Structures are given as structure tokens and as C-alpha cells.
Amino acid sequence: MVGLISALIMVPLAGALALFTAPARNARPIALLFNALAALDALALWQHFDIRTAGLQLVERHTWIPAVGAEYLVGIDGLSLLLVLLTSLIIPFAFLAQRMERGFCALMLIMQSALYGTFTAQNFVLWFLFYEMSLIPAFLLIKIWGGENRDRAATKFFLYTFLGSVAMLLGFLGIYLARGSFDFATLAGLGKNGLLSGKLAWLAFAGIFLGLAVKVPLFPFHTWLPDAYESAPTGVAMVLTGLLSKMGVYGFVRLLLPLFPNEIRIIGPWLLALAICSIVFAPLAAWVQSDLKRMVAYLSVNHLGYCMLGLFAVAALPSGAAIDTQAALSGVFMQIFNHGITAAALFYLVGLLEQRRGLRGIGDFGGLMQRTPLLCGWMSVAMFSSLGLPGLNGFIGEFLIFKGSFAIAASFTALAVIGLLVTAIVFMRAMQALFSGPLAENCSAFPDLLPREKVTIIPVTLLMFAIGVAPQFVFNIFNTTVVQMARLFG
Amino acid sequence: MTPTLQLFLIISAALFSIGLLAALSRRHAIFILIGIEMMLAAANLNFIAFWRFSPQSQPPTGVMIAIFSIAIAAAEAAVGLALVIAVYRHYRTTNVDHLNQLKG
């Protein structure tokens, strides 16, 4: 009997196969159908998940390659469930964002399966398999269906992330040779007292850190990101920013922090400094971008920087009180979810503008508020959510991250506030350029939101409001996990 | 001039050399066979000579060996001639230059 999690991984794969048995023009509806199945499965997971129990649940364990300690081991805790739900939300959203050919749909479905796998696998070999499996569809999607400079962007994306992966794989091989296990839980248990010793520990740490830092991305390994997001088709950009970047953050939480607590403690201030650089320099760079997608891409770096700030603060300076550690971790998880929704929505909306105008330079529009008030209204909501306006989802995560990390690492957090300010400036500049002023001549024939676009964007935006006002239902998913992790890190 | 071992050995060596020369230089297979027979004869001559001039030579021993050898040579010549004829039938020649099937 295949469990719910395995079913979750298999459904999109089955969908990818099914696409080729049906006429090509039905590709997107079929893909959406399989997404609905996956979403149902994810909801069933949520239903069966006991929010009061710590640790892994719904575990499925089968021997796979016993010789190298590789097992088929999947299970979920609060964090995994959160990300599974996010995946089930963002992928259909991305499917609705643009026209897609059959191959496009198939690759997206494969990527979806890989994402589910990544977020549920609890054994390194399996995890790594899925982690890499997501890379290839992303590469192909950018390479084949991307915009200008797609070849360069795709190659850059692939090389960066792949080199990172290789480094990570080497790091893990080192660990395996020394400790003989690939199991996350086992390794995390060993991590407390130093997983490895001496140079080997640092080498393994550096390898894994590099792999994850590129994926997130953390300053200064982020330079692939603006190119990739800029060239990627809208739907792919949504998945890249909404989900693939979360794989990096997830990796930090699941792998690096539990496995190398001592190492992180030693170089903690430097890691915090990198996070601060992400937070401060990325929006500064976003400020001068004229391409909307690049701008949103840079702000993505900034928002993930907050996640890194929270995580590094918790891991680097474990002296924090339980409330601060829990606040920072909750904030990070919240931010993961919120950024997934918000950034995807922003890319979606930029995509709508691009579809209408054929261009997406910040100077190619003007006075849109007069022509398309609904589009501008909903886009403003997404932007305000992204800049952390209270009442919308972005604020909750950022507040908790800042709350936790300020109590632990006050000076770094105080610097990070600059990021909040610059983000506001960036969005204000964008809003002014796009929405206000006299109506630009070439925008005078724009249609406002079409019904199908409304159906797509309004539920997502309402979710932003819901989380912003009454976020408890999201916290319920991971509260127990947070308490458990706080005990592990604290 | 009394016959000495040396004289026989010289004659034998000469006979051998002539045989060898014939075996090496003639192109006709029969002549090579004759050359080989001559070399065998030289060897027989050596046997008889060494027997005759040995310190305690017993009457039948050396001759016996020579007679055996001649018999074997005769048999060999018969086989050889049969081979030559077979080769001739097959290739329509007995010129050994054309018979290079042993080439590696």
C-alpha cells in the first residue's frame, strides 16, 4: 500500500506521463487536473497530520540500496508539511500564469514531483536525488522557453547550482565515510557533539554550505538569480522564487544547522554579516533596476535574507531565550510561506503587465491606475505585502524574525532594518512609475483584469489578507516542530 | 696418407655445407630434399667416424646407429617426396618461393 506521501510524489509524475497520451492542446487542463489530485493529497496529509506531536509523521521506510545506507525514507514534520502545502499552492498558480506547451507542462510536473520529494525525504541520498531532479526541468524550462539571453542565463543557473550541489555531495560523502549514515535524524543526533572533527568537519561544512547558499541564494552567491529570473518564463519564475529558493532554506534548517552547530557557532558573526549583506545590498541593487522582473528578483534575495538572518541568529548565538529562538524560527517558517505566495504573485502580476505591453521596463508604463484600477489595486496589495505592511502576511514573518534575532543579535538586526526601508523605497518608486502620472500612450488600450485573471489572483491575495489578520492557522502547522527545533538549537 | 678423424670430420663438414647450401639456395623442392639428405649423410659420416676412432670401439654399435639413421632418412625422403608431389598437385609448382603459406 503506497502511503500518502509516496502518492504525492507519484501523482505529478503520472501526470507528466499522462500528458503524452492526450492531445497536445489539452496539456494544461490535464496538468491542472493532476495538480488538483496532488492538492487533495496534500490536504489529506494535513488532515492526517497531528499538530500536537513532535517529530516525523506518516513515515514510509523501505530498503533501497543497503550497501550505501540509502533508504527510501519519507515523512513529514511541520516544516515539511508547510512546504508541501506551499508547493501545492504555487504550482497550480504558476500553471495558470501563462500559456504552456505540452513539454512545458510535463517538465513543470516533474519539477513538482521533485519538490514534493525534496520536502519529504529524510535520507540524504533520496533527498539529493530529488534535489537534483528539480534542477534539470528548471534548466530546460529556462533554456527552451526563456526570454532574451536564455542560453546564458540557463547555463549560469545550471552551473552555479550544479557546482553547489557537487560541493554538497562531496561534503556528504565525507560525512558518510566518517559516520556511515545518510539518515537525517541519525546525523542530527550526532551533530550535537560534533559530527566530524578537525579539517574534515570544516571541509564538509563548507561544501554543504556552498551548495545551499547558492540555492537560497545568499549574498554573494546570488548573481545567477537576477539573470535566471529575468529570462525565465513567468510560470517558471514563480516556481523558482516561490519554491526552489525554499529548498535552500529548507536545507539550511534540515541539514546544516543540526549537523554543524559548533562550526556555525564559530563563524556565526560572518554568516550573520552575509545575511545582512543580502538584506541591505539586494534591495539597493533593486532600486536601480529598470526591468521589473529583475527588481522583483533582487527583492527576493532580500526577503530570503531575512530567513537567513533568523536562522543564523538562532544557530550562531544559542544563548537566546526560548521565546526568542521560537520567535525567530516561527518567523522564518512564516516568511518562507509568505514569501512564496507574495513573490509568486508579484511575478504573476509583472507577467500580466508584460503580456499586455510586450515589455516590462519600469519606464514602459505610466498612469496605469487610470486605465486598469483593479490590476493596480491587486498589484499594490502584493507590493505592500512584500514590503511588510501590517495587516498583510509579510509583516507577521518579518516581525517575528526581527523579534527573535533582535533579542539575540541586536546590532546585526538593527542594520537589517535598512533593508526594510530600502524595500519600501523600491516599491514606492515602482508604484509611482507604473500607476501614477499621466496615462502613457502605449498603455491606453490595456484591458483591466480579465475574469480568468481575477479568479487566479484574488484568492491568492485574500490568502495574504487572511494570514495577515488571523495567522493562527498557519502557525498551527509548525508550532510543535518549532518548539522541538528550538530545543535542538537552543 | 692415413685416414684420421680429422679428415673424416672435414669431409663430413664439407658434405654438410654442400647439403646446406643446396637446401638454402635451390628453388626446386626436390633439390632441397636432396640437400637435406646430403646433410643427413654428413651426420651419418660423423657417427661412423667418431665410432671408428673412439678409444674402445665395439664392432656393431656405430654401424647400427648409422643404419638406423639411413633407414629413417629413407622414410623421411619418402614422406618428403610424397609431400612435394602433393604440393605440386595442389599448386602446380615446386618452386619454394611461391610456397609461402606459412607466412604469419
Place this chain on the structure above:
Amino acid sequence: MSRWILDHLWLIPAVPFAVSLVILSLPNGRHKSAAVLAVAGQVAALVLSFFAFLPTLQTPGFRAVQNFTWFTFGDHALRLGWLLDPLAAVMLMMITLVGLCIFVFSTGYMAGDKNFVRFFAYLSFFSGAMLGLVISNSLLLLFIFWELVGLASYLLIGFWIERPSAATAAKKAFVTTRIGDLGFFLGLLWLYGRSGTLLFYDGGDGCLETGGLNMLGASATFIALLIFCGAMGKSGQFPLHVWLPDAMEGPTPVSALIHAATMVAAGVFLVARAYPIFSLGAINGVTASLMVVVWIGVITALMAALIAIAQADIKRILAYSTISQLGLMMVSLGVGGVAAGMMHLLAHGFFKALLFLGAGSVIHGCHGEQDIRKMGGLRWLMPITFSTYAIGMMALSGVPLFFSGGWTKEEILHVTAHWPASRLPYYFLLIGVLLTALYMTRQIIYVFFGDRRVASQHAHESPRVMTMPLIALAICAILFSIVLTPAWPWLHDYLTGTAADVELVRLIQSTLFLSLVLVGAGFALGIWMYRKVGVQDRQRPADTDPLEFAQPQLFRFLENKMWIDELYARTIIAFSWMSARLSDWMDRHFWDRLVRGFGGIGQLLGVFTASIDERGINAGVDETTVGTRGLGRLISAAHSGQIQTYLSVIAIGVLALLLFYAWLA
């Protein structure tokens, strides 16, 4: 009803919010329904506020708290709450009352605007946010509404979206206040970290009660200063005041509501609310943080009053006067006169709304002209506007006895005079009083007296829907003084939580005479200076300001707002922009290259290894194979198949052996 409302305080902000949502979902043409809904929402909020206000009258120092859990993270609960105390109650009353007048006024002022519906949605949203702010029992909840107020202000300033200047002003307002807000945010985090709660009052454990305050220790000063950053941003205190004059790009009712009566008051309210943190560990009523508040207030009050003298835009003059008055309130709070500051805030709310609406009426009558140099002689054309405006002007200038502003200003001067740390603020405030009277006289002479100039040729009185709120507010501005006088300091005692009594003797105070003289001097100076404004006077051309003629450089300096905007543009903004460019450049050229450089090292290594592979190992294997093949070919050549050759080789071999043995022997 009153008991019920105490348990449902959240309804007061919720009503305008709900109204705002409903209006937003209306189709664009439904002007009437939008107006009716908005006004009805405001009336409902007023009624609810009134019922909430009643119980606070019964017991001095009344305080009702209603806390709830917002969400639980980990195993900790984040709690928020609603609070009703005299401070909140009077703010509720003021906001809803002034708000109602402004809503009614707007229905006339904005009639004909194509985005009428959207305007009322924003206005209701703003009102809701402001009402929520004053009844928050948590610094976090206050911050949330604080930001929503900022958002509403952004939307309303940039309401005329097709005007680039409006969009710029809106952006400036949002970003400038956000600078302060981030300080506030840090202060909030710090406070949360130290005291473990953000609830103001929580049965003794709140952060404003002894339980929380005791945990602050020395950090209280920094926390207070950071919170004050937020107040500086919202209340337009130097150096974050630059957004407020530009915010006059919004429609005039917005200026009245936001930038006079309510939103800018939020900063003062915040300081008053968080006063226990500011005054923690005070020696003789003075702490480092309060000292900063006083001096920032003094600088702001004087600077803004000076700049106001040289402005030509009717609304900008009022904007600077607002900044100046807010400075005055800050001084009052800083020197310990919380009640005095709040009283002035309330009085100011009424008369400044009156002045702004009056200005709106003037602008409406002059067909959108805002330059006072082009007006003049409106006194007969717009009698109601003129008389109400004059009342507002008197109140603002602080004419004693009959106008609310006079009494509250007296109160502030009184407490400032008794500040133990220094007498200087007191003297500066006296100068401020003089200047206020001067610039208001200048404005009123320019607008209402003299001959009609370009814009006032065809001026007309505004419709009744606009004049009625003016009259109502003018009456408020006068009648409000009843509860302010020292003879019956009801409001003062209500705010401080003591019972008031009547004692007429207290009406006569020494400072009263002093300020009477100062205000009179200000008026006299103004009348004398600007008596011939708009006409040629000796060498002075008709269109030149008398002060400009006398002191051109000083006037230029003040007219250009002391070049503070230019200073910011050249320094902070230029620096930020440079760093943005630098970040982008670094990204494109440095970091990318650096990372690619590391990649390049790898690549070089690859090339190197590849060449070893290619030339060494690979070639070796290749050569071996070739060699073997060659050797094979060579050897196979010896196998000619020629038996004679073989034989000769044997022969040679035998010969060689023979020779070898011979040699051996």
C-alpha cells in the same frame, strides 16, 4: 450600551473599515451611496465613541482593558488588546467629531471628482486606522494601525494620481515616515525583548506598568528615543518634517483630516501613551529622552514658524503652522506637561481642521488657486468662510480668554516655564508665539483684505454643505475652551485622573498677561508690515512681499524651507542612490566576477588536468598501442613463409652457437 461597548471596543475602528470595504466594492459611478455610507459610518463611529466616552466620565482615572491572543508561535502567545482610558476616549471623540465635519465637507468639496467613490473609501479606511490606533492596548497593535494610517495617508496624498507631483509627495511621505517608523519598530523590538510583553496594561504586568517597567533598566532611554523616532516621523518633527508640507498635494479635506487634526497627532499621542517609558528613572521630572523630546520640539516649533512667514501657498503656511504647533506639543510633553500637550492637541485638532477646511473653501471659491498673493479682498465675497477662518486664526495664534488655543497654549507656557532643566525652551516658545501671530496675520491680510487680485475676481461663497462644517468647527473651537480654563480645568484633571473643581481665581495668571502682549505685538507687527500688501509702496513693487523687499536673502532662505530639502537631496538621498548604483555595479561586475573567478580557477584546474590527461596518460596508452602494432608488423614481416629463410636463420643460429661455444672454449 456603555457596558456593552466596553466589551466591543474593536467595533469602533471596525465600522469605518467595513464601510471602506463596502465602498471599494461599489461601482465607480455611485457617488451618492458612497457619500451616504461614509458619513453614516462616521456617525456610527461617533455614537459608539460617545458611549465609550461616557463611562470614563464617571470615575476619575478610569481604565478598561480587553486583551486577547492574536496568535501563538512555538509555545508563546502574542497578545494584543484594546484599551479605553481618558486619553483614548478624548482622542476618539476628537477624531470622530472632526472626522465627521471633514466627511461632510468633502461631499461638497469633492463633488464632481471622477474618483469620488475611491476617495471616500480611503477616507473611511483612514478614519478606522486612526481610531484603532488610539484604543490599542499594545505597542504592536498601535504600530500596526500606525502603519495603516501611513498607508492611508500615502493613498490620500497621492489621490490625484495623474499628477506626478502628488505621486512624488505621497512617496516622500511614505518613505520619510517609514524612516521614523523603523526606529519605532526597533524600539518596539527592544521593549519586547526586555519586558517580554507589548501590552500597555495587563493587570500589573504590562510594559507601562511597574511589572514591565522594572525590567527595562538603563535601556529605557534608548527604547524611548527609538519610539520617539516614530513620533518624529509621523508628527513632522525636525529633521523628518520634510514630508508634511509636500503632503499638501492631496485634496484639502485630506490635509485637514490627516495633516492637521488626526494623523500628525498620532506622534504626540504615542509619546503621551508611552510616557511612563520616557519618564522612567526621572530625576526632578527630567530624563535624557525627555530632554531630546524638548529640544527637538523647540527646534521644530521655531523653524517651522519662521518658514511659514515666507510661504505663498495657503495650505503650506498652514502645514508649517501645524509642524510648529506639533513642536509646541512635544515641548509640553517633554517638560512633563502631558495633559497640557494633549489638551493642545485636541484644541489644535478642532481649529486646525477649521483652518484647513476654510482654506479649502477659499481654494474652492478661487477655482483651485492656492497662491495667497493672487487672492485678496475675499472678506466680503466669502463672509462665512472669512469669519470662521478668523476664529480659527485667533485660536491658532493663541488669543487668550475666548479661544481654546489660547488656554492650552497658556498651559504649555506655564509648564515650560517651570521646567527645572533650563529656561531657554520657554523663551524660544515665546518667540514662537510672536511668530505665529505674525504669519497668521500675514496670511489673513493677503487672503481676505486689500483689493481683489487675479484669482479672487470671480470668487464665490462655498455651498452650504461646506460652510456648515466650518461653522460647527468654529463653535467647537470656541466652546471647547470651557473645559480648558484654569478656573475649571476639567479636561486637565480628566486626563490626569483627578476630579475637577471650580475656582475662578485661577483664571488670573501672570503668563496670561505676557502672552496677551506677545500675541498683540504679533498682530500689530503683522498689520504694520503687511498693511500695503499687493499695492506699490514707495520703491517696493506690488507683487513683492514686504519682507522680501526688506531682507531678500533671509526671505529666500525661508521661502526655500531653509534649503533642508536640497540638503537632503544632495547628501542622504544622493548617498543612498549612489550606494544603490554601487550595489548594482558590484553585483554585475564584482561579485559575479568573483564567484565566476572562483569558477574560473576550477576551470583552469580542469584545463590543466585535461591536458595532462590528453598529453600524458592518453598519449601513453596510445603510443603503447601504436608501438605494439608496429612491433607486430615488424615481427610478422619476418614470417615470410619462405622455408628457406627459416632454414637460413636456423643455420645462422647454429653457426652463431658454434662460434659462441668455440669462443667459450
